Amino acid sequence: MSDPFVVVGGDAAGLSAASKCKREDPDREVIVFEKGEWVSYAHCGMPYYVKGEVESLSDMLSLTPAEIEDRGIDLRRNHEVVAVDPDTNTVTVEREGERFQQPYGDLLVATGAHAVSDPIAGADLAGVFTIHSMDAAAALRAFLTPPAAFDPDAFDGAGEFVDWELVEAYAARDPPESAAIVGGGYVGVEMAEAFSAHDLDVHLFQRPERLLPPFGAAPAERVAETLCEHGVTLHLDTEVDELVAGADDTVAGVVVDDERVPVDTAVVGIGIEPNTALVDGAGIELGVESAIAIDDYGRTDRERVYAAGDCAEMRHAVTGEPDWVPLGLTANRAGRAIGQTVAGTPTPVGDIAGTAVVKAFEMECGRTGILDHERAREAGFDPVSETITAGSRSGYYPGGAETTVTLTADRRTGRLLGGSIAGEDRAAIRIDTLATALEGDMTVGELERLDLAYAPPFSPVWDPILTAAKVLNGELA
C-alpha cells in the first residue's frame, strides 16, 4: 500500500513539513509538488535584494533542490496539483500538459498566497511589478541596473531557475529615474527604501490615511516622517485611479484625482490573498478571509488533509479565534508541527499573536496582538490605549533614540491586548517582550512589574515598555 506524505507547495510550510516528517520517520515516502521552478526562497528578502543590500538572488534560497533531495524528499518541480479528492485520497497532478493521479496517506496543502493587483487598472503594464515572486524581483533589480553594469553572473546559483527572457528584457532597458509605489504596507515601505537606494524619485500612494495600518497611529507617523526625511513623496489618503502607459506599453504615470504623476516604474503592494483554488473544488472548508480552516493540529475538515502557511488561518492568542496573518515564522512553525504530527507525534501548530516588524531606513517598528479598538470590541474587550515616548538608553549614554510605545489593554480585566513600538535604537526587537507577555496572558500590572534588563547602553532604568505599562496601568487604576 502506498501512503506517501504528499505536500503541495515547495516553500516555507511545505518544506518544513516534508523535512521534519522525513527526519522523524525516515522510511516514510515524502513527495513535494511545486508548480514553479523556485523552491524554499525568502519572500521577505526580496526588497533587500532589489535594493542591492542582498547581493545575489541565490542568497535567498534557504535550500537548493539538491539539498532537499539529499534529505530524502522526492521533490517534483514544475508539477502543479490541480485537484484533490479527499474521498479517494488522491491528488491530480499536471506536468507539461500531462495529468496523473497520486495517492496520498497524508496531504498538506501549502499553496501560499498571491499578490493582489487586479483592483489597480494598468497593473499589467510593462514596468509594473508585484514583489511576490523571485522572477519579478530579479527583473526589477535588472531594470534598476544600468545595462552596462548588468552582470548575469550575479545570478550564480539561481541561474537555472530564473526567467531569463524576462530578466534580460528589463536589463536591456534604461533604468527608471522615478517610481510609484501603490500601497503603504510592508512591501511599500520596504520598497521605498529600496528605490531610494537607487536614487529614484519615489512616490508612495496609500489609500488609507496611514501607512502600515496594522501598526496603528504612532509607528505609522514615525515611519511617514522618516520616509519624508529621505525624500519619499507620500500621497496618503489617496486612491490610485489607474496606472497609464507612455509611448510603448510601459507604465509612464499614476493617475490620482485626475492628475497624472509621471513615473518610470511602479510596484503594486496592496495585499495578498490565500491560494485556495485547489481546495475550493474539493469541498474543504474555508475560514476567515477565505483562508483554509484548520484545527489546533493544522487539520482541515477532511481526514488526513492538512493546511499550513499563507493559505491557512491560525488561532489568535489574544482572541482565541481564527485569524489570517500570513507571515514567515507561522508557516515554518506550522509546517514543522504538521511534519511531526504526520510522522506520529501529534504536535500543535501553535497560536499567533500577529507579531510583525518592519524597517524603513533607520526606523524600526514592531507590533503584536490586537491594537485596533474596533477589532478589540468585536472580540469582547473594552479597549484602552496609551502611547508614550521615552529614550532607548540612559539619558546620559550616547546613541539613544526616542522610542514610542503604544499599549492596548482591556479595561475590565487589565489584560494586555496588544502593543506597538517604533524607534531607531533596537526598537523592533523589543516587541518580542510584548508578544511573550501577550501569550502569557499578562495584565498591564504584571507587565509593569517585569524584571527587564537595564544597563546604560541598552535601556534606561525603566525600559520604554515599562514606562508605557506604568502610564496605562495608571489609566486603568
Add this chain to the structure above:
Amino acid sequence: MSDPFVVVGGDAAGLSAASKCKREDPDREVIVFEKGEWVSYAHCGMPYYVKGEVESLSDMLSLTPAEIEDRGIDLRRNHEVVAVDPDTNTVTVEREGERFQQPYGDLLVATGAHAVSDPIAGADLAGVFTIHSMDAAAALRAFLTPPAAFDPDAFDGAGEFVDWELVEAYAARDPPESAAIVGGGYVGVEMAEAFSAHDLDVHLFQRPERLLPPFGAAPAERVAETLCEHGVTLHLDTEVDELVAGADDTVAGVVVDDERVPVDTAVVGIGIEPNTALVDGAGIELGVESAIAIDDYGRTDRERVYAAGDCAEMRHAVTGEPDWVPLGLTANRAGRAIGQTVAGTPTPVGDIAGTAVVKAFEMECGRTGILDHERAREAGFDPVSETITAGSRSGYYPGGAETTVTLTADRRTGRLLGGSIAGEDRAAIRIDTLATALEGDMTVGELERLDLAYAPPFSPVWDPILTAAKVLNGELA
C-alpha cells in the same frame, strides 16, 4: 502629631519612594536623609564616565537637590541616620557631629550597598579605586586625563558636590599607562573597556575560572574572547595576593603566585555588600546574604519600617524564595511601590528574575533566572541546559552576528528556569523575552511556540531564542 515619611538614603530607592509618596499624598511630610553630598546618581554610568563616553559627571545626576526640593521633599544632605528605634518610631540623625531625634510615621531604609575591597591587601593604596562612588569616578577620570588636558569645567553642574581635594590630587599626577582590574564581574568587564579607551595596558584578574559568573559559561567565553581581541590580558583562575606600592604610596604592582605584574593604577571590583549597620542595631531581621528581610510590600519585621534597594532582599520569580540581586530597576521599582503603599495604596514591590545585561566593547550579554545547576537543584528543580549559536538576522542580510543562547529548564515539568544570551547584534535586549517568559511561568514548549518577530534585518525566521527552545525541548521530550 508628626508622622512624616522618613527615608534614609538619597538614591534610587529612597528618592523613588519619596517622590511617589509626595505625588500621591502631597500633604504628607517627606524627609530624606542622605549621609553624603551626592543624591540621585547613576551608579551604572560610572564606567562610561571614566571611559569618557559620558562627558560630564553631572550627566549622571537624575535629579539635582533643587529638583528634589521642588517636588516638596525635605532633602537633608550630609545627614547620617545612625540609629533606628522601631519602638518609639524615631531615628537618630547625626550632622556635623551633632545628633538629633527625628520621629517618623513610616520609615524607609534605603541605605544601599558598599564595595568590598578588604580581602585585597593594598586596596587602600593611592591609585586604587572602587567604582562605587561619584568621587572615586571623578578622581579616576582626572587621573586618566593628562594634567594639561584637565578641565575643571567638566564638573559643571556637579562641582558643588565633588571632593575637589581628591580630584585635584589625581589630576596633578601623570596619567597611568597600565591598569590592573581585580574582579571580572560587571565593573571589571566595563572598566576593561574604559581603561582600553585611554590606551592603557590592561590586566584583568579573576579568581574564578570564568568572567561574569552569573552569566554562565557561554557568555563568559564570548566576553573573554572579545576582551582578548581588544588587547586586555586576562588572568583567570588567579587569586591576587596583594597590591603593592612603589616608591611613594601609590600602587605599583599586583602580586600573584609570587610574581609581580607592574601596573600604575588598579580598580577593585570584587563585589558589594548591603549596608545594614543601621538596622543591625535596631533588631530588624536580616535575610539572604545579610540583606534586610522584607515581605511582598517591602515591609521589614518591624511595623512601619520598610527597606528597598541594594540593602534589601527581594523574592525571586522562579524559586519564590528571597534573593539578593542588587540592581537599579529593582531599587527604583521597590521604592516607587513603597512610596505608593505609604501614601495609602498598598502596592507590591514585585519579584525579581535576576535579569542583567552587560556590554564588553561590542559584545552584548544578558542573563535572567536560574542558570546554575547547583542552585536550581537547591530550589528543588531537575535542571537541564542547552546552548546554541545562531545568526541574529536572516543569513543573507548583512550585519548579522553569531548569537549564543543558553536555556535552562526543569526536566520534570519543562518549565523554563533561566537563560543567557551573547552576541554583537541586538543580543542583550533579547533577554527581556526570556525574563518575560520566566515571569509568565512558561515551559520550554510554550517558549518554542511564541510568535516572535521576524524580518530579515532583525531576526532569522526562527529567532535564536526559538532555536534554543527547539533544541532544549527536543532534549526534554
